[in-house]
Amino acid sequence: MLTSLLNPLILLGANDSVAVAREDIPVHTLLQVGSRQLTSAQPIAAGHKIALQRIAAGEEVRKYGQIIGVATQAIAPGEHVHTHNMAMSSEGRAHEVGRHFQPVMPAARQATFKGYVRPGGRVGTRNYIGVISSVNCSATVCRYIADAFRGDALKAYPHVDGVVAITHGSGCGMGGTGEGLELLRRTLRGYADHPNFAGVLVIGLGCEVNQIAPLVEALAAREPGLFAAMTIQDEGGTRETVAQGVAVVQNMLALADQARRSTVPASFLTVGLQCGGSDGYSGISANPALGAAVDLVVQHGGTAILSETPEIYGAEHLLTARAASPEIADKLMKRMHWWENYTQLHGSDMNNNPSPGNKAGGITTILEKSLGAVAKGGSTGLMGVYEYAEPVQARGLVFMDTPGYDPVSATGQVAGGANLICFTTGRGSTYGCKPTPSLKLATNSQLFRRMTMDMDFNCGEIVDGRMEVAEAGRRLFDLMLATASGAPTRSEEHGLGDNEFLPWQLSAVM
Missing domain, CATH: 3.40.50 (Rossmann fold)
Structure with a gap:
């Protein structure tokens, strides 16, 4: 029995050889695409492609007006087009550098939002305290410190969004120079400098490859009391570091809670x-x-x-x-x-x-x-x-x-x-x-x-x-x-x- 569906296909380019099913299409469904009619040869799941025309083996398949692959076998109109009959095209694309570059016309009226203006003019969208580990060996300590401020612990600081432990699985067992270490440090510095952190505490073990001193030396200055660093070995152990870290963050919270949102340009x-x-x-x-x-x-x-x-x-x-x-x-x-x-x-x-x-x-x-x-x-x-x-x-x-x-x-x-x-x-x-x-x-x-x-x-x-x-x-x-x-x-x-x-x-x- 032949059925039909109203507007079931999405055609993205005038010269495309496939369309996308807007909904599940049963087999033997009559479909209309512009002035063309075709019948589904197989069930086509929502989001999947259906051939609009005959596509020969080795012929390019087009969607978005662009080549998305080549047919690995002959495909008839109405057939499902997917991994069983289409593969990657190895043909290179021509690069016309800058051909479509156009300067942007600024908006006539500047949109705004309410953000946290930080020292140096950077703007945050949130107001957190970050506890950042230099190495996996200090990750648990960082989490214990952050966990101390869950639940009602921040009730007295309504303008602080939370205390976040930023931990990872690296920082040691790696070369002391080279791309790997520099990439890790660049990532950690980016978080330590992020305007969504009002204050930051960095914690290391003490003997790791990713030493704290070179990690933090290039950080932007923060307001007094909103940055601290320590190592577990220097503090005397895990419990001592957690206790000291909680005290440090407690002091930061009072300062961070003073921040207020103000209107800034988009x-x-x-x-x-x-x-x-x-x-x-x-x-x-x-x-x-x-x-x-x-x-x-x-x-x-x-x-x-x-x-x-x-x-x-x-x-x-x-x-x-x-x-x-x-x-x-x-x-x-x-x-x-x-x-x-x-x-x-x-x-x-x-x-x-x-x-x-x-x-x-x-x-x-x-x-x-x-x-x-x-x-x-x-x-x-x-x-x-x-x-x-x-x-x-x-x-x-x-x-x-x-x-x-x-x-x-x-x-x-x-x-x-x-x-x-x-x-x-x-x-x-x-x-x-x-x-x-x-x-x-x-x-x-x-x-x-x-x-x-x-x-x-x-x-x-x-x-x-x-x-x-x-x-x-x-x-x-x-x-x-x-x-x-x-x-x-x-x-x-x-x-x-x-x-x-x-x-x-x-x-x-x-």
């Missing part, structure tokens, strides 16, 4: 862009909506950090075309080549992606995933390229080289200065990121309804046809400003974010 907003648990709708709804919001952030003088280098692989030509200079484009390509060599060294390759969850959601190749991921960066010029955890100085859209693994990537962005994270997800992520608030953007309404207590914004209304991308971007920009002003995210309401600090480890364990 130019002080630095947003880290993340996507995780992507599905076939990520590049259709949440990522473009976030890109539209990013364009507004940039228009108002703010900064957005696009990252996850392995997940822009195959789409880097879209970024080099927007580069503000050849030097910026060249720096991006050097990081891409570094990743090609890095993955080969470990017996892998850059197409070792998408993840099983991505594939279950309808994403077939890294090209398809990357084209959707780049959409998070909006349409403005690429103003800089930074290494992992490097302090971001440029305004506008920038790129930071990070792994695709979300906790590692977001850790680098926060170390670089991100005071807000926006995280798109199609399968469902609950990621929290203290001291930086993390907004979760659902790609589809089913996910938003199923995990409504974890999702902050429903981009699925774009897929449902109830909202345009531009409107979603405007609403999301307003949500960014409200969150930066103190409105809690879902992950903050659940108390998530104490365990997600995860620096990128590059050095050999020795």
Whole structure:
């Protein structure tokens, strides 16, 4: 029996050879795409691709108006297009550096939010105390100190958001020089300097490779009483260090509680862009909506950090075309080549992606995933390229080289200065990121309804046809400003974010 569905397909480019199912499509369903009609030859799951035309074996498959792979066998109209009949395309992309770069026209009226103005003019969106371990050996002590301030312990300090232990699994058993140690120190310094921390206590063991003195010597000055450092060996042991650390933090709390929010321009907003648990709708709804919001952030003088280098692989030509200079484009390509060599060294390759969850959601190749991921960066010029955890100085859209693994990537962005994270997800992520608030953007309404207590914004209304991308971007920009002003995210309401600090480890364990 032949059935039909009303508007079941999403066509993203006029010359695309595939469309995306808006909902589950049974076999033998009559489908209308513009002036064309076709019948589904197999069941097509929501978010998955269906062939709109005959595609020969070896022929390129197009989505978003771009090549996402090649057919590994002949594909008939109406057939499901996925890993069983499509694979990665090895064809290189032409780089037209700067061709699509356009200067940004500033907003006529400057948007604002209420943030914490710190010494030196930096602005925080939260007001935490951080207890930071230099080495894994001091991690438990840092956690014990932070745990002492749970529950009603902060009742007398209503303007303090909490005490956070920033711990990790490294800091020793590594070379005393080189990229690995420098990367760890850069990450820890970025957190110790972060404007979302009113005060910071750094704790080491005493004999570790990552010694406290060189770690903290380059930190920006804080107000008296809002920075301290100690080692367990010098304090006389674990219990002594915990007791002394609790006393130090107790004194910091009184000072941190004096901070008050004030109105500041949106130019002080630095947003880290993340996507995780992507599905076939990520590049259709949440990522473009976030890109539209990013364009507004940039228009108002703010900064957005696009990252996850392995997940822009195959789409880097879209970024080099927007580069503000050849030097910026060249720096991006050097990081891409570094990743090609890095993955080969470990017996892998850059197409070792998408993840099983991505594939279950309808994403077939890294090209398809990357084209959707780049959409998070909006349409403005690429103003800089930074290494992992490097302090971001440029305004506008920038790129930071990070792994695709979300906790590692977001850790680098926060170390670089991100005071807000926006995280798109199609399968469902609950990621929290203290001291930086993390907004979760659902790609589809089913996910938003199923995990409504974890999702902050429903981009699925774009897929449902109830909202345009531009409107979603405007609403999301307003949500960014409200969150930066103190409105809690879902992950903050659940108390998530104490365990997600995860620096990128590059050095050999020795």
